Amino acid sequence: MTASSTVTPAVRLRNASMAFGDRVLWDGLDLEVAPGEFLAVLGPNGSGKSTFLKVLLGLAELSGGSVEVGGMPVTSGSRRIGTIPQQKAFPEDTPLRARDLVALGVDGHRWGVRMFGRKKLGERVDELLEKVGATHYADQPLGILSGGEQQRLRAAQALADEPDLLLCDEPLLSLDLHHQRAVSSLIHRQACDHGAAVIFVTHEINPILQNVDRVLYLAGGRFHIGTVDEVMTSEVLSDLYGSPIEVFRTNGRIVVVGVPESVAHPHGSDHADALRVGE
């Protein structure tokens, strides 16, 4: 799906540039993301993927150009944006249970808490917990849960208020295969059934290959936008990285070979999956 002229894009960037000092993350970026569209944002460590989400949240200002969300200038704290932030463990003594975190994402007015009391809120939270497979640890303290268990709760919280725009920063990290599928299909349904635009930052495109409409690939201060077939090619990635890259498909998966180690791990990251989009 792409933005048509009659529908207000969920996100619109015009001639957008972003730089920190002389470090350019992107320049001349024109992009419209339509309601219901699923955009994957790919690129090596430090290429600007999280910064891109921050710009949409109003937490970072473009160096040039403009950005609109839902046809309006970006303001921070919109209820219509759901976020699944990059994973960071909750401290062990966090005074919340799993279900409390999900409940924080539910807008009381929207779900009629005022009219029907806490019962309705509880039902909505139970429904969300079930969708991410978290029912059995709903009453556990947040801080003792594993990284993957916490991550599933973040996904439930982000979807609680049926956002129009869902910003996901590596939401599948530390999830096992089963829960990767559950969470990515939940996010995809938010796009298909509720018309939410999804912007999904990831190093690993294969788990979401079936869901992606377009890819924004950031690398070395440049970018390429298009469908998976248009962007994930040896030619495009070799051009972006400025060195020979091989992209091939096997068993319905994309394998990328030849990304320079210095680009894949510019900060000495121990994130070994950094660019292994094919595994």
Ligand SMILES: Nc1ncnc2c1ncn2[C@@H]1O[C@H](COP(=O)(O)OP(=O)(O)OP(=O)(O)O)[C@@H](O)[C@H]1O
């Ligand atoms: N406020 C800031 N001031 C200066 N530099 C910054 C600031 N925020 C981000 N950067 C730099 O911009 C670059 C892009 O950072 P960003 O976190 O967006 O990358 P990323 O693609 O999300 O990386 P990763 O895959 O490692 O999460 C990094 O080199 C980072 O150090």
